[in-house]
Amino acid sequence: MPEHQYDVVVIGAGPSGEGAAMNATKNGKRVAIVEDKNTVGGNCTHWGTIPSKALRHSVKQIITFNTNQMFRDIGEPRWFSFPRVLQNAQKVIGTQVKQRTQFYSRNRIDLVNGSASFVGKNELEVRGSKGVETLHFKQAIIASGSRPYLPPDLNFRHHRIYNSDTVLSLSHTPRTLIIYGAGVIGSEYASIFAGLGVKVDLINPGSRLLTFLDDDISDALSYHLRNNGVLVRHNEEYESVDGDDHGVVLSLKSGKKIRADAFLWCNGRTGNTDKLALENIGLQANGRGQLSVDDHYRTEVENIYAVGDVIGWPSLASAAYDQGRSASSDIVQDDYFRFVSDVPTGIYTIPEISSVGKTERELTEAKVPYELGQAFFKDLARAQITGEPVGMLKILFHRETREILGIHCFGDQAAEIVHIGQAIMNQKGDANSLNYFINTTFNYPTMAEAYRVAALNGLNRIF
Structure with missing residues (x-):
């Protein structure tokens, strides 16, 4: 049994593990990263962020082709199968894996490829195809990610019942699809399949879509999903899901029954901690497989850290990378540690959504005297040129100091546009002010110009 000595061992080669490992090695630490899959990148690269966003991009291009009058000179609208569209995502995944392997x-x-389990507070066993290796370490960072939560009463072995991982192996295009769970993943896949012409039923156990969003943005998402043919059913819970050779029947507790060609489960995720033998180091995960950490990403065991999806909120690849890097910063004692809390939300529905800061509801409940400025994309020259008129930008600001309190965007390139507002929000004192957008010249025509339009709209509301 080979034995190795390291300063830092990282479990998991997704975004958080990569961030942790890179920062540690660049600060002179001897580092090993353990990955139980054959290739690096984690769930983000293989089943989550990258494939779903690549899928979305391809579907968006199809929608543009099929709806833009200019393309009618080339030919009639075309139908594309899900497996065909998935091929583009596979190319992106391959590029990402090659790039990240080179980083290491x-x-x-x-x-080190294999499944990791703790033997003690400074010792890890890795079981792989080449046998068992023992890794000794001074510090370990658990970055093992998450997987879809799968309720035991659903038969995910059935060829018509999928989860958000296995849907990427879907070898045909269903005519009708039930998506259970209307969170970020469920809403994104509802957009993707609707864009391919699939009739989608989106089942939401809650009362509205994505309740953490600003109400206007949530309402806009609901409208555009329905406008694209998605039937959204709120306040519904499943009783049973039964598949046969011809389709799937979803029985709801309300008494309704819905039939479709396929069923996609998108309701919750579980941290990958069950195989780590945490009991050997005195750690225990919660019911969703997640570990609790302090404000320096330390678990209850002083030399063991945890980052990324395995610690829960915000469960975003962007935040995970920074969390991993920050955990390493705490170990190497450099100048870059921060607890990651200022995280923009990027939701890649069609159109996409992004926000940072407070919502109107939060500011109202806190009795903050805020005002808002809005810019509707249909009024922007750039959106008229690109044929992407759907959407809006909303700036929330303090009525007296004009401090920017929240940025909420819905529409094409929303996840890019939000960063301009985020940069101003992070400035100190008067630099974080609505006045920046009023007194700054923006390129014309651009989508960024929405900030000037929204700021002037907000200024007109102050008396």
Whole structure:
């Protein structure tokens, strides 16, 4: 049984593990990263962020082709199958894996393939195809990610019942699809399949879509999903899901029955901690497989950290990378540690959504005297040129100091546009002010110009 000694061992080669490993090795630590899949990148690269966003991009291009009058000179609207569209995502995944594998080799990080389990507070066992290796370490960072939560009463072995991982192996295009769970993943897949012409029933156990969003944005998402043919059913819970050779029947507790060609489960995720033998180091995960950490990403065991999906909120690849890097910063004691809390939300529905800061509801409940400025994309020259008129930008600001309190965007390129507002929000004192957008010249025509339009709209509301 080979034994190795490291300063830092990272469990998981997704975004949080990569961030942790890179920062540690660049600060002179001897680092190993353990990955139980054959290739690096984690759930983000193989089943989550990258494939779903690549899928979305391809579907968006199809929608543009099929709805833009200019393309009618080329030919009639075309139908594309789900497997055909998925091929583009596979190319992106391959590029990402190659790139990230090179990161590890170039930075002299030992990549150990296999399943990790703790033997003690300074010892890890890795079981792989080449046998068992023992890794000794001073510090460990658990970055093992998450997987879809699968209720035991659903038969996910049935060829018509999928979850958000296995849907990427879907070998045909269903005519009708039930998506259970209307969170970020469920809403994104509802947009993707609706864009391919699939009739989608989106079942939401809650009372409205994505309740953490600003109410106007949530309402806009509901409208556009329905406008694209998605039937959204709120306040519904499943009783049973039964598949046969011809389709799937969803029985709801309300007494309704819905039939479709396929069923996609998108309701919750579970941290990947069940195989780590946490009991050997005195750690225990909660019911969703998640670990609790302090404000420096330390678990209850002083030399063991945890980052990414395995600690729960916000469960975003963007935040995970920064969390991993920050955990390493705490170990190497550099100048870059921060507890990651200022996280923009990026939701890649069609059109996409992004926000940062407070919502109107939060500000109202806190009795903050705020005002708002709005810019509707249909009024912007750039949106008229690109043929993407759906959407809006909303700036929330303090009525007296004009401090920017929240940015909420819905429409094409929303996840890019939000960063302009985020940059101003992070400035100190008067630099964080609505006045910046009023006194700054923006390129014309651009989508960024929405900030000037929204700021002037907000200024007109102050008396």
